[in-house]
Amino acid sequence: MGNKTQGSSSKCLFFFFSGSLSLNLLLLYLSFGRQSDRLTWTRTAALEAEAVASLSCSGHGRAFLDGIGFGSSQGEPACECYGCYGGSDCSELLPDCPADADSGDPLFLEPFWMQRAESSAVMVSGWHRMSYQITKGTMLSIELEKHIRKLHSVIGNANETGKFILFGVGSTQLLNAAVHALSYKTLSPAYVVATAPYYGAYETQTKLFNSEDYEWAGDTFQWKNTSDSSLNFVEFVTSPNNPDGLPRHPVIQGPFAKAIHDHAYYWPHFTAIPSMVDEEIMLFTLSKITGHAGTRFGWALIKDEEVYNRMLKYTATNTIGFSHESQLRALKLLKVVLQRGGRDMFQFGYTTLSDRWRKLSTSLSLSKRFSLQKIAPQYCNFFQRIREPSPGYAWLKCEMEEDEDCERVLSGAGIIGRAANVIPRARMILRAKLQFSVASL
Ligand SMILES: Cc1ncc(COP(=O)(O)O)c(C=O)c1O
Numbered sequence: 001m002g003n004k005t006q007g008s009s010s011k012c013l014f015f016f017f018s019g020s021l022s023l024n025l026l027l028l029y030l031s032f033g034r035q036s037d038r039l040t041w042t043r044t045a046a047l048e049a050e051a052v053a054s055l056s057c058s059g060h061g062r063a064f065l066d067g068i069g070f071g072s073s074q075g076e077p078a079c080e081c082y083g084c085y086g087g088s089d090c091s092e093l094l095p096d097c098p099a100d101a102d103s104g105d106p107l108f109l110e111p112f113w114m115q116r117a118e119s120s121a122v123m124v125s126g127w128h129r130m131s132y133q134i135t136k137g138t139m140l141s142i143e144l145e146k147h148i149r150k151l152h153s154v155i156g157n158a159n160e161t162g163k164f165i166l167f168g169v170g171s172t173q174l175l176n177a178a179v180h181a182l183s184y185k186t187l188s189p190a191y192v193v194a195t196a197p198y199y200g201a202y203e204t205q206t207k208l209f210n211s212e213d214y215e216w217a218g219d220t221f222q223w224k225n226t227s228d229s230s231l232n233f234v235e236f237v238t239s240p241n242n243p244d245g246l247p248r249h250p251v252i253q254g255p256f257a258k259a260i261h262d263h264a265y266y267w268p269h270f271t272a273i274p275s276m277v278d279e280e281i282m283l284f285t286l287s288k289i290t291g292h293a294g295t296r297f298g299w300a301l302i303k304d305e306e307v308y309n310r311m312l313k314y315t316a317t318n319t320i321g322f323s324h325e326s327q328l329r330a331l332k333l334l335k336v337v338l339q340r341g342g343r344d345m346f347q348f349g350y351t352t353l354s355d356r357w358r359k360l361s362t363s364l365s366l367s368k369r370f371s372l373q374k375i376a377p378q379y380c381n382f383f384q385r386i387r388e389p390s391p392g393y394a395w396l397k398c399e400m401e402e403d404e405d406c407e408r409v410l411s412g413a414g415i416i417g418r419a420a421n422v423i424p425r426a427r428m429i430l431r432a433k434l435q436f437s438v439a440s441l
Contacts, residue, residue: 042123052077053117061090098414106392109291112348119339122332129324139321140167147334148299151289154342156381157266159278163301164308167322168315171264171285171298175236176205177318178260178281178300181310182234183214186256190232191217195251197395197420199242199262220251229254238262240271243420244373245391247271264288268342269349270392272378280304288392290333290345296323297330346382353390360394371397395420 039046048065055063057079067078081090084097113120135142145165152160168174183190192206196219206216217223220235237259239248250259261279265271267289285298302308315322337345364370375389396417398406407419 041125045123049121055079056089057081058085058089058091060085096414098411098416100416102416102418105293106288106291108352109345109349112345113291116336120333120336122329124325124328128328132321134321134324134327139316140165141324141327141331144327144331144334147331147338150338151334151342152301154338155268155273155346156276157268157273158263158282158284158301159276160301163282163303164305166300166302166308166311166315167327168298168300169319169322170287170293170296171262171283171300172201172205173315173318174283174298174300174311175201175260175262176209177311177314178283178307179206179214179234180211180314181307182258182260182281183211183232184310186213186232188230188232190214190234190258191223192234192236193217193220193223193252194236194238195220195248197241197243198236199238202236224251230256232256233258235259236262238264239277240265240391243393243418244395245271245375245389245393246373265392268346268380268382268387269353270390272380272387273382274378274380281307286330286333290337292329292333295326295329295333297326342382350383350387350390353392354388357389357391357394364396369398369400369403371399 052063052065052067055077057063061079061081063077063079065077067080079088079090081087083100084094086092086094133139144167148165149160152158166174166177168177179190179192183192189212192202192214194202198219203216203218206214214234217233223231223233231254233252233254233256235250235252235257237248237250239261240246241248242265245265250257252259259279260281260283261277262283263277264283264285265288266273266277266284270288280303282301283298284301286295287293287298300311302311361372364372373391373395375391377386377388379385380387396406396410398404398409403409407417410417
């Protein structure tokens, strides 16, 4: 009798506990399970984004949310084909199409981002940061600034400690902001110079803005031995350099010589990182780090507060701050870059570029007609080993006397490059995208 009562009460207990467990599981499921079923205002945007991303465009193009026709009456996303491909799905190879190696689009990182579709996507609400200002009355995202500082310290390429950070619409906006800050109220107009071959925007911008505070004065070569020590100089120093990928240091010395250090390519996928740089003004750009040139986001690390304030005033006057959508996207991308200490993206970029470089230089090593810049393997603190060269651009030279106009020689072979700003013009800049095609010369 006693055993019977014991048996039925343990059965009751069993049913009670299993019933309450199932109820809890059901409640848990309803609260946290199938989150995607509970999407509200993001659902349509997510479905649109997935529909566009699902188009393969035959591997020779991409479809975008803001592509022509999409969302309109036709409602179908359309492929935008890469150069030399056409047709609605980009499957047609266009005949007699020249290989365009003039563009500096860093699309070699696109496959990396496609592999991280989920972690790199950003959803922007219709009311996202509509104000001119961001946090605490500033125009800069404090969270993004924190991640930029972390990036520099993880990669070990630039000392951010104690520096002011200023954002820019690409680093392009910051080039002239820095010239303005360094030439402000100098006794005579500053001479803006760079060592050839140099990135063309230094010259075109300085000439276009045509200020009474500064003027374009050409190649440092003409000035390095000047005996007039009262001249003011602002020198653009690009390291590693665009286009030849070599390290650079200021050429002009003297009491009134100032430098703007453009480190657009000082990242481990383009070059070895032998040391941490620590200069007065250092410029960086998302375009070359993650490949998102269209986001138009760059930054400067600045030592001197007065220089920082001048540059800040320049950008505030020029564009009243920086796109909040760009800052949001930059933050998301840098978070992905920082996963696993930056190894994944920089390793991917390095492997891609060094592989292209090896193929190109191996084929051109057999040629007497063309040569490339020489870059030696170098120890990299980031990868902690000696790494092979992986420059963003090929700096090609036509060696034959009769090929003095290198641009013409290449265009005759169906290749569009960019003529160099050096005399004689036997040098050409070929952008990274082309490197396979040149190999067939
Ligand atoms: C040396 C150098 N600096 C600056 C830039 C400008 O980059 P962005 O305006 O995209 O940030 C470039 C772009 O090609 C560059 O090569």
